[in-house]
Amino acid sequence: MQKFKDIYSKYLNTRYLSLLVLSLFVITACQEELPDVGSVPDKTPPSANFSFTLSEANYKEVSFSNLSLSAISYSWDFGDGTTSTEKSPTHTYAQDGDYTVTLIAKDKLEVTNTYTAAVSIAAPVSTFTPEILNPGFDEEGSDSFRDNWRNGDLGGVIQITSSPVQGGEKAAKLPSAGDRIGYQLITVERNKQYTVSFYYTMKTSPAGSIKVAILAGNVTDPTQIDAKTIESVTVNDQTDANAYVQGTVSFNSGDNAQVAIYFTNTGVEGRIDSFSIEEKQN
Structure with missing residues (x-):
């Protein structure tokens, strides 16, 4: 009987010790600080990027294509004092020149990423050259050097x-x-x-x-x-x-x-x- 009492006493002591350890763990955990807003690691931070094309009809008009990832808002600076918050804006520059365009992409955790690119605005150089045929009347052709210069309706x-x-x-x-x-x-x-x-x-x-x-x-x-x-x-x-x-x-x-x-x-x-x-x- 005494042996049984000793075993039971050890069992109670072990149980009390386990409860004590568990209580200390809970108290310690409760005393640790909770994470502040924004302190949670951003597993998919934003990546800003864009491409652009110049209009064939108006070389000063530029269309920007937003290629950013993991972002929900955008801030554009076109380098000429104007800005935009559109996702993929179109912008017309007032003057020729070289401009640095900046895009800031932001995600829902307020994390930002920036991308910049240079945009050159200049009038396109024509590669077309008008051609005058037989300009010196030296090509005999089929009309005795007068090829390409005849209009019988006018004279x-x-x-x-x-x-x-x-x-x-x-x-x-x-x-x-x-x-x-x-x-x-x-x-x-x-x-x-x-x-x-x-x-x-x-x-x-x-x-x-x-x-x-x-x-x-x-x-x-x-x-x-x-x-x-x-x-x-x-x-x-x-x-x-x-x-x-x-x-x-x-x-x-x-x-x-x-x-x-x-x-x-x-x-x-x-x-x-x-x-x-x-x-x-x-």
């Missing part, structure tokens, strides 16, 4: 001369009757500024002139020449019949994808040679 075809010439071996000749014309339709870009250059010479008498005009599109009615003229120049240097003088006519193509180079003479025999065209840069 007689030009003659060809081998002396004097400005370059190459041939030039266009305009008899004094003034009833022959040169005409060529060329492709240009809309709303561009161009300069057409040429060389001419005329007999020293009688007094006369050569007119070079740029016409809007294709013209087949001679009564419409004046109405279709974008720009023209009339030249009349008769100092030396054997010396060519350069002439130019500048024009804006406006809404025309094609323009025509048209030339004729009045009162005196003349020659014209070496046409060229170039775009004038702003």
Whole structure:
């Protein structure tokens, strides 16, 4: 019986000790600080990122594509003093220049991440160059060096001369009757500024002139020449019949994808040679 009492006493002591240890653990745990707001580790922090494209219609307009991950709000700084909170905004810059664009992405735990990229705003450089065919009347072709310069609706075809010439071996000749014309339709870009250059010479008498005009599109009615003229120049240097003088006519193509180079003479025999065209840069 005494042995049983001793075993039971040890059992109670062990049970009391276990309860005491458990109580101390609970008290200690309760005394530890609870985590503050935002102190929980962010297992999926935000990652800011974006790409952008420039509009073909307006090179100053930029569309931004938000590529950020694990974010719910966004703050954009476009580098020109303007901002946005849209996810994927479109922004139009007022001036050309280099801008640093910054995106701050934030998640629901107020954790942020920043991404920056450089955006260059500059007018696109045109790679298109208008072409004048047979510009020096040196290509014999199928029309005795007059290929690409004929328009029978507007006047007689030009003659060809081998002396004097400005370059190459041939030039266009305009008899004094003034009833022959040169005409060529060329492709240009809309709303561009161009300069057409040429060389001419005329007999020293009688007094006369050569007119070079740029016409809007294709013209087949001679009564419409004046109405279709974008720009023209009339030249009349008769100092030396054997010396060519350069002439130019500048024009804006406006809404025309094609323009025509048209030339004729009045009162005196003349020659014209070496046409060229170039775009004038702003």
